[in-house]
Amino acid sequence: MTDTKHAPGVLDALHTPDAPHAPDAPRTPDALHAPDVPRTPDVPRTSDTSGLLTPGAPDTLDEAPVTDDRDPARILTAMVDHVLGLAGTWTGWDGRPIPADDRIHTPHKAIRRVADHMVDHLxxxxxxxxxxxxxxxxxxxSAITTEADLAPFTEADLDEARSRLVRLARVWANRLDTLTPDQLDRSPGKGWTFRQLxxxxAESTYYADSVGDLSAVDAPASRPYRTPKP
Structure with missing residues (x-):
């Protein structure tokens, strides 16, 4: 399932290239499909592992998330709105991967991670x-960057991202709205409560914030705008 629930050290391997690729530079598949630091082999990770974000990417493990009295369904739809708001500025991306927190990020990678994260916990x-x-x-x-992650982000890609993420947000919202308060806070099975999930x-905004608002004059691809961590 998702990288947010793995045992420490499994996918904490970071993908940090020696230098950013030029937009037209050839890319070596082996360098893109494996992190610089090898994965720890044969360590099981299951989706019922409790853990949450470190100050870095949501790929890493820490303590359970803090919740409050906000509607969890609305939190998720707001997260997707935030991601898509930033994605609307990415069609002018210059093709250079964007470093943040010892990993690199691209528009396609951000959309991939948000969607996969939602699918996984769903x-x-x-x-x-x-x-x-x-x-x-x-x-x-996010420990790897694939060839697909490095592709140009076009208006058609933005349309596909909108359709994908909006539908996933509605599936989540509809499901959460059917759950009782007891199911949200005393959820069956092993792991975080569904409210905590x-x-x-909602922390998936990290991936989009790592790419940033690429329409801003003071936020070129090499120095993206990122929402400060609380």
Whole structure:
């Protein structure tokens, strides 16, 4: 499932290239599909592992998320609105990967991570609601940057991202709205409560913030605007 729930050290390997690729520079697949630091082998990671964000990417593990009395469904739709608001500025991206927190980020990578994160925890929640075991986590997550992540981000890509993320947000909101307060806060199965999962997913804005607002004059691709961490 998602990289946000793995045991420490499994996908904490960071992908930090020696120098940013020029927009027209050839890219070596081996360098893009594996992190610079090897993964620790044979360490199981399951979606019921409790843990949350460090100050870096949501790929890393720390303590359970803090919740409050806000509607978890609205939190998720607001997260997607924020991501898509920034994505609307990415069609002019110059092709240079953007470094942040010892990893590199691109528009396609940000959309990939937000969508995969939502899919992962949605599958976890649905499995727990019906009493199934959750799926082991095999995401490569933001520890790698794929060839697809490095592709230009076009208006068509933005349209696809809107359709994908808006629908995922509605699935999440509709499901959360059907749960009772007891199901939200005393959720079945092993792991965080479903309310905690929703608040955790709201941190997915990290990926979009790492790319930033590329329309801003003072925020070129090499120095993106990023929302300060609380």
């Amino acid at each position: 599958a976890e929640m649905e499995a727990r609601l019906v009493g199934e075991e959750t799926q082991p986590d095999h995401w490569h997550a 929703a608040f955790h997913l």
